[in-house]
Amino acid sequence: MDKRQAIGSWLSGPQAAAEELMGADFGYRGERLGLPKEGPGSIAPVGRRIVAVFIDWMLCLLIAYGLLSGGGPTSAGNWALVVFGLMSLLLVGTLGVTPGKRLLGLRVVSVHGGRLTFPRAALRTLLLVLFIPAVVWDRDSRGLHDRFAQAVQVRM
Numbered sequence: 001m002d003k004r005q006a007i008g009s010w011l012s013g014p015q016a017a018a019e020e021l022m023g024a025d026f027g028y029r030g031e032r033l034g035l036p037k038e039g040p041g042s043i044a045p046v047g048r049r050i051v052a053v054f055i056d057w058m059l060c061l062l063i064a065y066g067l068l069s070g071g072g073p074t075s076a077g078n079w080a081l082v083v084f085g086l087m088s089l090l091l092v093g094t095l096g097v098t099p100g101k102r103l104l105g106l107r108v109v110s111v112h113g114g115r116l117t118f119p120r121a122a123l124r125t126l127l128l129v130l131f132i133p134a135v136v137w138d139r140d141s142r143g144l145h146d147r148f149a150q151a152v153q154v155r156m
Contacts, residue, residue, distance in 0.1 A: 029140050033111055033152060044106045044153040046141055055100030060084040085129045093121030105156045108146075116151050124149035 030036070030043035057080065064079035091098045096107045096115055108124070110116050116124070127133040127145035134143040142152055 026139060030152070033140060035152070035154065040156060041154050043141060044155055048104045048106060049153055052098070052100035052104045052106055055103060056087065056098045057084060059099055060087060081129060085125055088128060089122055089125040092116060092124065093118040101153070106153055107156050108151050108153050111150050111152050116149065120149040120151065124151055 028037045033043075036042045060083040061076060061080040064083050065073075065076040068076075068079040068083070088098060092108050093116065096109060101107065108116055108121075110120070124145050127148060128143075133145045133148070136144045138147060140152075146152060
């Protein structure tokens, strides 16, 4: 491989490099999970998921600052994490959505189809609150918190 090919594969990204080396087409996000390519039930876009978490976090920060913190910004941030964990556990464990996900048309479901069970929602929430598992993704754009809980975020 000459230098131009190496640079070209680096600029194209890891998926293009792997496809070139292995000669395999990885398909679209969610194909391995049996999800459609587009429309309802397809993998939720990363941008929408980030905006949904931001909306949920701002709501939790508002609740923590107004009701629980006694006015201190540091205390409000700590309480917001507790409120965020409880909100995520209760709402994803029962309805499959948080307010931010609902506003953006997203839902958390089991990879086997149907609603996520409460113990798996608890595992997902614990890993989400730890933050690091949520920012490590696989090729289907699922965070480790979703992989370990056997969950996937899809469009409604």
